[in-house]
Amino acid sequence: MKRVERKNLFISWIIVILTMIVVIFPIYWLILTAFKQEWAIFHDPPIFFPLANTLENIKNTLFGTNNILPAYKFILNSFIIAFTNTLLVVIVSFFAAYSIARFKTGGNNFATWILSNRYLPPIVFVLPLFIIFRFLKLTDTYIGLILVYCLFNIPFAVWFLISFIRDAPVELEEAAQVDGCSRTGAMFRILVPIILPGLAVTTLFTFIFAWNEYLFALQLAGNKVVTLPVYLPRLRGAHDVLYGQMSSAALIAIIPAIILAFLLQRYLVRGLTLGALKQ
Amino acid sequence: MNKNRYRWLLVMPSVIIIIFVIIGPLLYAFYISFHEWRMVIPGSKPTFKFLINYIKLIRDPRFLNSLKVTVKLLVMTLPFELIFGIIVAVALSNIKKARGIIISIILIPTMIAPIAVGVVWLMLFSTSFGPINYFLKLMGQQAITWTASAEWSLTAIAIAEIWQWTPLVIALFFAGIVIQPLELFEAATIDGATGWQTFRYILLPLLKPVILVATIFRTVDILKIFEVPWVLTQGGPGNATEVVSLFIYRQGFEFWNMTYASATSFILLVVTIILVTLYFRIITITEV
Secondary structure (H helix, E strand, O other): OHHHHHHHHHHHHHHHHHHHHHHHHHHHHHHHHHOEOHHHHOOOOOOOOOOOEOOHHHHHHHHOOOOOOOOHHHHHHHHHHHHHHHHHHHHHHHHHHHHHHHHOOOHHHHHHHHHHHHHOOHHHHHHHHHHHHHHHOOOOOHHHHHHHOHHHHHHHHHHHHHHHHHHOOHHHHHHHHHOOOOHHHHHHHHHHHHOHHHHHHHHHHHHHHHHHOOHHHHHHOOOOOOOHHHHHHHHEOOOOEOHHHHHHHHHHHHHHHHHHHHHOHHHHHHHHOOOOOOO | OOHHHHHHHHHHHHHHHHHHHHHHHHHHHHHHOOEEOOOOOOOOOOEEOOOHHHHHHHHOHHHHHHHHHHHHHHHHHHHHHHHHHHHHHHHHHHOOOOHHHHHHHHOHHHHOOHHHHHHHHHHHOOOOOOHHHHHHHHOOOOOOOHHHOOOOHHHHHHHHHHHHHHHHHHHHHHHHHHOOOHHHHHHHHHOOOOHHHHHHHHHHHHOHHHHHHHHHHHHHHHHHOOHHHHHHOOOOOOOOOOOHHHHHHHHHHOOOOHHHHHHHHHHHHHHHHHHHHHHHHHHHHHHO
């Protein structure tokens, strides 16, 4: 028995470690390339270890050179849009989630309908929004993208927050109301402190979804307001790919997501599957 | 305040935004899909053509090709994702140490921007400087022009997709396994069942709903896929990797045939809605 178990554990570790290697290698390669000197990037055979390091690529990407635009502006754009969108989404979604969780507003179908919007292909919305945005003069504006990102983030945040609010005991809010607190007062003073972790997790997920978005940013903005994801593939020049700059920019683009993957640990599966399975 | 008014007031801000960014655009797309509108001609107005776009569409070889490519991509990725997903999830469930960190590491690909995934794989697939071709050469194989060959470009996209999304499938199965009562497996082992028998006759049937959920999840996602083919191949060479989303994008923003593109996007929308409805049916059944 014991020996069989030990054998199983051994095989399991091998499978898991191999999986982690396959997962990490592309990211390792990206980091490696971002810090490689030019000659090392184009060396044949490829160099697999950090031998010829430089900060040149990162510096050129951030602050620009004669041929390439400084990326810090695009990073800033991405941040402003993702941050403001997150703020807006978490606030309006919290109220909606509270209403649905506590008063069953609109019944089960309403909640399901809100979430189901999250699954629709973005390309379906890009076409009409492109025309609507031109008409409303929202093309190439911060506010335009901030609003559009609500289309995938509100469904997510409402649904996610509902699950956290349902887990919080309603009795505490009722007790506060008996003691003379208003319904809204109980919501802020009693419920919010209880579900603070849930709010934080929702905020982080919402931020990363907005930070990662490409298609809307490309088509509804992309001239005056350029986000980091839109900038990335533009480094694939007409003649050759600017590997050094491209990998540096991509590295900067994925760092927040990697940090969050570790921060969110316990909630990762729940967030990424939008509560497909109970945990 | 009246309770009924209060609860609706709370959902109002979300609903108003949803009307503006979701319902409005969808209705508008539906409306123009019955029209013809040459947007490249200044001042041109949409003219009502009823089903013309839809009729043209079902006879358009390029559209049919994009459907074929999308289905091909699904067939190339889904079996891998499910098989690896189950294997790694079972392995992970045997391990008690450092689970949280392992899950975080494994899930990194699903958290990062799809456009960055495209960029990473563009570098890995580079014909002369990429590590993948280097490994192929080490094994005595010919170098492959991954992103530019009609034969391999879809495979390249499939590999990047498998890399990005298998972790999510692993996580789904893992979540499905850890909620199962442990006694079940212990009882089976005491009764003399081998590891394979426990897996095949006890665990696998229990995971059926998870397999369904994962399948629908991935199908819905493949219908959305845009960034990775956009960066790796731009749908090429020719139309070899032009998935549905890319087809719609091209019709809309390269040929400026918005009404035709809208008609296509509506077909895509209907398929997605059917799948999503099915999905919600399944999760409500399994949760009872």
